[in-house]
Amino acid sequence: MAAEPLPGRLTRGAIGGLVSGMVFAGATMWFSSTMPNGKAEMPLHMIASIVQGGKEAIMAGQTSVGVGLAVHAALSIVFGVVFGLVTPMLRTNGTVALVGTVYGGLIYVVNFLILSPLLFPVFGDANQPFELFAHLVFGTLLSFSFYGSGVRRNEGFLAIGSAERAPAR
Template sequence: MAVTADRRTDRPEHDLASPPRALVLRLGDWISRGSIAGLAAGLPFLLAEMGWATHKGLPGVAPMLDMSTIFHGTDKPTMDPMKIPADVVIGFVTHLNLAIAFGIIFALMTPLFRNGLVLLGAGAAYGVLLYVVNIQILGNTVFEWFTSPMIDQSFQLFIHVVYGLLLVPFFLGTVTRLRASAA
């Protein structure tokens, strides 16, 4: 390695000196980490939704039936006993894919956060943003079932914030390393 006045050039992480450059150089890493984080946060999210549904006297599969309306573009879940098993699977797959996609989006934003505390706040804010966009905006314009009186909006806000916070641990070390290499 060349000897220069800047000793950082000898370190491989020197290429990560700026957050935008880190994003470009490590795009595959960010997408992979975001996919895993989204899946890991999406499964407890779904379990909590299922638990809340049973607490409210609904079947545990109700959240998957709700999610199937996104795939089908329908106003409400099917009540046809012949279609329910397929719609449970469709809703589950739809939920997991959205959780992964939202995890990737969060991952691509993490190089912008300078430390763990900011990342924690960003995770909570991201959960609120997901709730506002997915439930309040899209739910009032495209997927109206998600704003029906049967859906507890306070729980929806809470669980979306939890989803955002569950993403954070997957990026704490990365944000710390990015900042250390930029110093």
């Protein structure tokens, strides 16, 4: 079975990344609102600070929820597209799920443990265990957009039972 054509994979990645990213943002906003003195929009202000001037901009009230949503959506799409470039090497849905989850963890490591201390220290204020969890969920949800595509086309969603599908009528 041949790999899914590149435009299809990029589209799956973009849509999967966007949907997974919005679930991620919603969960993070909910979590933030449950913290003492927490505000649901704070994660979006933190993300907006990437392009709007860092922690100082947050403190001065110069960050925007809309900019935070746009930046988060754009990053989620980019991460989804990058994952789409890797999927032809993944031969089973289980491998896609495993690699997707690891990919989410890798995004966390790069963003929070490498880039944040160097470039975006405001992200050090985030709840790190929750951020790791949310990134793992992002990667897992993203992987679902590649189930049954390309080389995995004949594999059932859970790969239970026969690998062959009934012929189309």
